[in-house]
Amino acid sequence: MGDVAVGLPPLQRVTLTINGAEKQLEVAPWTSLLDLLREYLDLTGTKKGCDHGQCGACTVLVDGKRINSCLTLAVMKDGCEITTVEGLSKGDQLHPVQEAFIEHDAFQCGYCTPGQICSAVGLINEGHAKTTDDIRELMSGNICRCGAYPGIVAAVEQALKVCQPNQ
Incomplete structure (x- = not known):
């Protein structure tokens, strides 16, 4: 048997509406929604707490429903509307x-x-x-x-x- 080169899977395109703005990104298939928000989009209001879905620090709204973003792969939410704490206010008017x-x-x-x-x-x-x-x-x-x-x-x-x- 010869050596077989094993590469990483290709990046996947994901389109999300985040806080009212459509974003198209290419991410590794294992990228969590939490990491996409924090690392790709610099939306650091959403916190990484336990990274196991036990503390709720990473809670965001997906199509109006709350989820733990640390347990959700970004590619699973392709086409969804995501609201973070930064997107709740309307201009200077707080939610x-x-x-x-x-x-x-x-x-x-x-x-x-x-x-x-x-x-x-x-x-x-x-x-x-x-x-x-x-x-x-x-x-x-x-x-x-x-x-x-x-x-x-x-x-x-x-x-x-x-x-x-x-x-």
Whole structure:
């Protein structure tokens, strides 16, 4: 048997709408959505925490639904609309969740905050949260090591009333 040269698989083209702007990139097939956002597009608001889908620091919205971007290959989301924490505001106008996080001081170190905010926006989009216990349960995939949970829950409650006033 002769030596067989083994090369890397070719890069794959992916087209994503990220924070309202269409982006076409060529990425290795194993590139996570998190790494695409941070390394290819310099959108560093989305954080790399555990890199195993356990902490929620990497939460972004894909077609309005929250996902852990560290567990998602970028090529799997070809054609999707991605919203990161940087894409939630409209110009100088913050998203109601962002405003509520500031008003309720819902962060300490701030590392988990972008994922918490994106998760809260997704929670509101889903329309399942009716009570404080619902909010706690539906946000349980996002961990805050500082313990800012009372402020986070209060912020989500406030934003829920603003975004879904008939709750």
